[in-house]
Amino acid sequence: MAGRHRDGYRAGMTDTAALQQSPLNSFHLEHGAKMVPYAGWELPLHYGSISEEHLWTRSSGGLFDVSHMGRLRVSGRHARRFLDRVCTRLVRGMEAGQCRYSLICNEQGGCLDDVLVYCFGADDYLVVCNGANRMKIVQHFERVKAEENLEFKLDDQTLGTCMVAIQGPRVMELIGGVSSEVPTLKRYRFTVKNVLVMKIIVSRTGYTGEDGVEVILSSKFARQALGMLLKDVGGEASLVRPVGLGARDSLRMEAGMPLYGHELDEETDPISAGLSFAVKVDKGESDDQEGRFIGQDAIQRIVSEGPTRRLVGLTLEGRRSPRQGMAVKVDGEPVGVVTSGCPSPTLGHPIAMAYVPPSVAEPGTTVEIDLGAGTPATVVKLPFYKR
Numbered sequence: 001m002a003g004r005h006r007d008g009y010r011a012g013m014t015d016t017a018a019l020q021q022s023p024l025n026s027f028h029l030e031h032g033a034k035m036v037p038y039a040g041w042e043l044p045l046h047y048g049s050i051s052e053e054h055l056w057t058r059s060s061g062g063l064f065d066v067s068h069m070g071r072l073r074v075s076g077r078h079a080r081r082f083l084d085r086v087c088t089r090l091v092r093g094m095e096a097g098q099c100r101y102s103l104i105c106n107e108q109g110g111c112l113d114d115v116l117v118y119c120f121g122a123d124d125y126l127v128v129c130n131g132a133n134r135m136k137i138v139q140h141f142e143r144v145k146a147e148e149n150l151e152f153k154l155d156d157q158t159l160g161t162c163m164v165a166i167q168g169p170r171v172m173e174l175i176g177g178v179s180s181e182v183p184t185l186k187r188y189r190f191t192v193k194n195v196l197v198m199k200i201i202v203s204r205t206g207y208t209g210e211d212g213v214e215v216i217l218s219s220k221f222a223r224q225a226l227g228m229l230l231k232d233v234g235g236e237a238s239l240v241r242p243v244g245l246g247a248r249d250s251l252r253m254e255a256g257m258p259l260y261g262h263e264l265d266e267e268t269d270p271i272s273a274g275l276s277f278a279v280k281v282d283k284g285e286s287d288d289q290e291g292r293f294i295g296q297d298a299i300q301r302i303v304s305e306g307p308t309r310r311l312v313g314l315t316l317e318g319r320r321s322p323r324q325g326m327a328v329k330v331d332g333e334p335v336g337v338v339t340s341g342c343p344s345p346t347l348g349h350p351i352a353m354a355y356v357p358p359s360v361a362e363p364g365t366t367v368e369i370d371l372g373a374g375t376p377a378t379v380v381k382l383p384f385y386k387r
Contacts, residue, residue, distance in 0.1 A: 019040060019041055019042040020040055020042070020068070020159070022041065022043065022065050022067040022068070022162065023219035023220075023223065024065050024067070024164070024222060024226070025042065026223070027223060028043075028044045028065065031047050031242050032047055032048065033045075033047050033242070033244060034047070038068065038245060039068045039130075039131035039132040040068070040132075041067070043065060043067075043068060043244075043245055044065065044242065044244040044245065045244045045245050045246050046246045046247065047241075047244060050244070050246035050247050050250065050345075051247075051343075051345045053242075053244060053246070054243075054247040054251055054345040054346070055345050055346070056241050056243070057167055057168050057208060057210060057243055057247065057251060058168070058251075058345075059168070060168050060169070060170045060239050060240070060241075061166060061168030061169070061170050061212070061239050061241070062167050062168055062208070062240065062241060062242070062243035062247070063164060063166050063233055063241065063242045063243060064164060064165040064166075064167065064242075064243050065162075065163075065164055065242075066163045066164060066165050066214070067162050067163050067164070068131035069128055069129065069130060069134075069158075069163055070127075070128065070129040070130065070131060070133070070137065070156070070158050071126060071127075071128055071157045071158045071161055071216060072126070072127045072128075072129065072134075072141070072154060072155070072156055072157070072158075073126050073127075073153075073154070073156075074125045074126070074141075074152055074153070075123060075124045075152060075155070076123055076151055076152035076153045077151040077152060078150040078151050079123040079124065079125055079152040079153075080092060081150065082141075082145065082148075082150050082152055083117060083125055085144060085148065085292075085293060086104050086140070086141065086293065087102040087103070087104060087115070087117060087293060088102055088103040088105060088270060088278060088280065088293055088295070088296075088299070089101070089102035089103075089278050089280055090280050091117060091125070094117070094119040096119055096120055096121045097119070097189055097191060098119050098189060099116050099117065099118050099119075099189065099190055099205055100116070100117045101116055101188070102114070102115055102117055102278055103115070103264075103275060103278055104140070104294075105269075105270070105293070105294055105295030105299070106266060106294065106295055107294060107295055107298065108298050109269040109270075109298030109299040109301075109302060110265070110266040110267050110268060110295070111260070111264045111265065111266065111268055111269070111270060111273070112133065112136065112137065112140060112266060113130055113133040113136070113137055113260060113264075114130070114258065114260060114264060114275075115127050115128060115129045115130075115137075116203075116205060118190055118203065123152070126157075126201075126216075128163075130260045132260070133260060134156070134158060138156060141154055142154065159219070160219055161218060161219055162216070162218070162222035163215065163216045164214070164215050164222075164226065165206055165207065165208075165212065165213070165214045165215075166212050166213050166214075166215065166240060167207075167210045167211070167213075167251075168208075168210050168211070168212060169387070170239045170240075171211060171212040171213065171239075172212075173239070174239050174240060175213065179193060181193075182202050182213060185203075185204040185213075187204050188204065188205060189203070189204055190202060190203035190204070195217070195221075195228060196221055196224065196225060196228075198217060198218045198221055199217075200215055200216065200217040200225060201215065201216040201217070202215050203215075203216075207251070207255070207257055208248070208252060209251065209252075209254060209255030209256075209383065209385050209386060209387060210251075210387060249342065250342045250343075250344065250345060253340055253341075253342050253351060253353065254344055254346055254347070254351065254384045254385035255383045255384075255385060255386070256353070256383030256384060256385075258273055258275070258311070259340060262339045262340045262353075263311055263339045263340065268355075269295075269298070269299055269302050270299065271299060271302045271307050272302070272307040272309050272310060272311065272355065273311050274310065274311045274382065276303075279299060280293075281296065281299060281300050281303055307358070308357065309336065309355045309356060309357055309358070310355065310356060310357075310358055310361040311353060311354070311355055312353070312354060312355075312356055312361050312379050312380070312381075312382070313351065313352070313353055313379070313380040313381065313382045313384055314328075314341075314351065314353070314377040314378065314379060315347075315349060315351055315384070316350040316352070316369065316377045316378075317349060317350075318349075318350065318375070319343070320350065320371050320375065321341045321342050321343050321351075321352070322338045322350065322352040322369045322371065322377075323338065323341055324338055324339055324340060324341070325337060325338065326338040326341075326370050326371065327370040328354050328356055328367050328368070328369060328370075328377075329368040329369075329370060329374060330360060330367055330368070332368075332374070335360055336354050336355050336357065336360065337354060337355055338352050338353070339352075339355060340353045341353070344384065344385075347384060347385065351384050352369070352377070361379060362379065363379055363381045364378065365378070365379040366378055366379075
């Protein structure tokens with residue numbers, strides 16, 4: 001859900017004094033981070049080499065500061081009913097300790113955001129949303145609450161907490177030395193641990209295509225608790241090294257994971273984006289609003305009629321990488337558009353994601369990318385990389 005094409009980090013952001021700083025800001029500076037504005041925050045782009053950080057995550061482990069992501073606690077009498085109304089996935093029936101990926105849509109079926117929902121028990125949930133969308137989602141939640149006369153408490157805990165992702169094939173080996181419980185968690189499960197005088201939430205989720213965890217903890221004790229969880233993080237002998245937004249973006253692209261503002265936006269439905277698994281179209285059987293999610297009618301029509309475009313992967317030869325907005329062509333005529341592109345450190349050649357018509361979406365199809373001259377690209381099934 002976080003990350004971005006590296007050319008977009010400074011867009012519209014010049015006043016660094018107005019940016020929110022992460023609780024781990026001093027940690028980043030001590031490790032030589034190149035800090036950039038992103039989603040209203042000052043965050044590390046890299047600590048020296050994007051490619052090296054990417055490959056280290058694939059081979060050992062990377063620590064990502066994702067404190068900019070929104071953390072919204074939803075609790076009270078109608079919390080479950082409300083989330084079933086705004087989420088495309090069933091919240092009803094979730095067990096305590098379970099996470100679920102979902103979309104939040106508008107009435108037209110366009111994506112307002114993609115989120116993770118954490119269930120702590122009956123009518124007690126945490127919604128993790130994209131940082132750039134946090135205020136939009138808060139306003140959407142408040143509007144639906146008022147319009148449908150629902151009773152629940154919405155607590156924006158973003159600024160009082162810190163969130164980090166620790167991803168890579170050797171991460172569980174390292175965490176197993178601190179907690180025997182965390183490595184036994186199933187995917188999309190979480191546990192609450194007591195560390196020092198606070199509780200931390202550890203979930204087996206991620207955005208890189210690797211195994212690992214995401215950790216939410218109090219911003220006040222974040223640096224201290226992180227030192228206990230990961231001794232000597234960033235040291236030469238450490239299994240886990242800090243990784244910036246640049247490598248986070250290339251990692252999620254290899255893993256075929258969509259990014260809001262690139263593959264997802266308010267004009268794009270989840271079906272076209274290849275996210276049908278996160279939509280329960282038969283969620284509600286009643287004719288009234290309860291049990292039906294916002295945008296369900298529009299998405300059901302898209303499922304029935306078939307989407308007019310599909311998200312695909314593209315592979316290219318050479319060194320030049322496509323960028324968001326570049327045209328995808330067939331016989332010299334534009335048929336689609338690139339949403340993300342980068343050189344793949346793991347695969348050794350450029351990759352991209354793009355929306356194209358269903359007639360062009362079959363793996364093996366050859367298209368052209370408008371990189372000045374028509375550059376051939378091959379449609380491939382996502383993800384590009386899977387461990």
